[in-house]
Amino acid sequence: MEEVSKGNQETTIQEQLQAKREASRHYEKFRRKRRPLPDWQIGRPWLKYEGDVMFCTWCIEAHFACSFVNGSKAAKLESVKSHEVSKTHLLAVTQREELAQNNNELLTIKSDDLKSIQQDWGSVGNQVHCTASVGKRGKNK
Numbered sequence: 001m002e003e004v005s006k007g008n009q010e011t012t013i014q015e016q017l018q019a020k021r022e023a024s025r026h027y028e029k030f031r032r033k034r035r036p037l038p039d040w041q042i043g044r045p046w047l048k049y050e051g052d053v054m055f056c057t058w059c060i061e062a063h064f065a066c067s068f069v070n071g072s073k074a075a076k077l078e079s080v081k082s083h084e085v086s087k088t089h090l091l092a093v094t095q096r097e098e099l100a101q102n103n104n105e106l107l108t109i110k111s112d113d114l115k116s117i118q119q120d121w122g123s124v125g126n127q128v129h130c131t132a133s134v135g136k137r138g139k140n141k
């Protein structure tokens, strides 16, 4: 009875050691695994993560073909930085800027249109007012 319990204790200690070893091995494996860091996204609104895979939304929107469109598994800041200055990405940035400019021009045209529409409405309003007063005068006569 005593010997059995002693044997069990030894096994438990060995199991504990084994578990500790496995835990540290698992920790090493986990720690060494590269992961994209949230810090890298600061100042980079185009950088998106899906798990450990990095994407560039701007290059995806521009329908470019590069590693950041398909999803980069490099998980290195250097990869992010090199994509940031890559020809395709810079072209995507330029395209976005041009698009934003065009949108601004469209907005300017729209506000000009709105002014002329308001002027039209103003003159229509005057005409209505004039007609109304003429009518009133006519009624009073």
Ligand SMILES: [Zn+2]
Pocket: 046, 056, 057, 058, 059, 068, 083, 088, 089, 092
């Ligand atoms: Zn890009």
